[in-house]
Amino acid sequence: MKRAILFASAAALTLSTAAPAKAPPFDTPARVAxxxxLSSGAVLLSKNADVRMPPASMAKMMTTNVAFELIKKGDLKTDKMCTVRPETWQKWHGPQAGSTMFLSPNEQVSVDELLKGIITLSGNDASVVLAECIAGTEEAFTNIMNENAKRLGLTNSHFGNSNGWPDEGRTYVTARDLATLARAEIENYPDLYKKYYSLTEYTHGQTLGSGAAITQANRNPLLGKVPGADGLKTGHTEEAGYGFTGSAEQNGRRLIMVVAGLDSYNGRIQESVRLMQWGFNAWQSKPLFKSGTNIGSAKVQMGSSSEVPLIAPRDLALTIPAGILSKTGAMKIRYQGPVKAPIAKGQHIADLVVVMPDGEQVMPLVAGEDVGQAGFFGRIWIGLKQLFGMA
Structure with a gap:
């Protein structure tokens, strides 16, 4: 049974913050934006963010998420060799198969190469080959994709294949879910994200005539145009239009953007760059707490300690419109509790919530120390205190 959400607030949790009357204006022809x-959790722009839409190749972020998780656990090696089944090659080669890595039938290709082919080249063939290599069949792999989606909190998304190919509506996402997925890629697998997502080009395959190596550029419209850009994934089908989920980091401040439903390749470039530049230029970051700062505490259930300190896992900041003057704002600590022991140091168990006129900005707080379960006699004593209203 879900515990009630508790709010802990104190006089100490006040600060001088900006409280804008309205956000800086931004208009875009994209159907979805x-x-x-990430530094504050602030939503800077939301246009049809919860409307279901086909993701096209942006679905491949979930394919790489599955692979990254397995690699991190040690269950998948990047040097593992995968076989390109002739049946898979037959379906996913040629102009009718969309973006391709130019794999060959019966070719042996490593997981490392496939990830580069998926992320940099948007290879539909690479996605299916990796899915079959991991799970045996693409259908079994999509079951893992949907399990991961549920675990990550993608509440309005479903995956029917590994590459986002149109499938009569079985595969759908929302912009909010895509941003959540992008955040998981960045925060949960930072080394793998850095290794694979910002490659500007990749070479694989040979031309039929001369046998020349085939080099393709990364379609990411931010790379080379927005400082700090390092991911993530474009998508395009006739059904979905042109879309992009992207991210960039400048001076320790990271933004994630999603645009979709644009009607041209150049339009996707223009709107992606324009939106990301607006995010960095029209908004400013106001520091709140340095990494490791003790912000408050949370009550603990059946633990060796009755409370656990809550600390900032990274530098926390508020996002406000550029040039806005400051005034007092309120903060709260929010968690579901009491938090049940055991608790690991660094575990995300609460959030710092800054209440703004146009919504909340939510930042994570983590346990500052390990808290073990109470011993046998400790549990008896806790039970007696609860029984007689002493706790």
């Missing part, structure tokens, strides 16, 4: 600031 979404922009968040």
């Amino acid at each position: 979404y922009l968040i600031d």
Whole structure:
């Protein structure tokens, strides 16, 4: 049974913050647009963010998420060799198969190469080969994709294949869910994200005539145009239009954006760059707490300690419109509790919530120390205190 959400607030949890009357204006022809600031959790722009839409190749972020998780656990090696089944090659080669890595039937290709082919080249063939290599069949792999989606909190998304190919509506996402998925890629697998997502080009395969190596450029419209850009994934089908989920980091501040439903390749470039530049230029970051700062505490259930300190896992900041003057704002600590022991140091168990006129900005707080379970006699004593209203 879900515990009630508790709010802990104190006089100490006040600060001088900006409280804008309205956000800086931004208009875009994209049918869907979404922009968040990870330093504060602030949503800077939201246009049809919860409307279901086909993701096209942006679905491949979930394919790489599955692979990254397995690699991190040690269950998948990047040097593992995968076989390109002739049946898979037959379906996913040629102009009718969309973007391709130019794999060959019966070719042996490593997981490392496939990830580069998926992320940099948007290879539909590479996605299916990796899915079959990991799970045996693409259908079994999509079951893992949907399990991961549920675990990550993608509440309005479903995956029917590994590459986002149109499938009569079985595969759908929302911009908010895509941003959540992008955040998981960045925060949960930073080394793998850095290794694979910002390659500007990749070479694989040979031309039929001369046998020349085939080099393709990364379609990411931010690379080389927005400082700090390092991911993530474009998408395009006739059904979905042109879309992009992207991210960039400048001066320790990271933004994630999603645009979708644009009608041209150049339009996707223009709107992606424009939105990301607006996010960095029209908004400013106001520091709140340095990494490791003790912010408060949370009550603990059946633990060796009755409370656990809550600390900032990274530098926390508020996002406000550029040039806005400051005034007092309120903060709260929010968690579901009491938090049940055992608790690991660094575990995300609460959030710092800054209440703004146009919504909340939510930042994570983590346990500052390990808290073990109470011993046998400790549990008896806790039970007696609860029984007689002493706790």
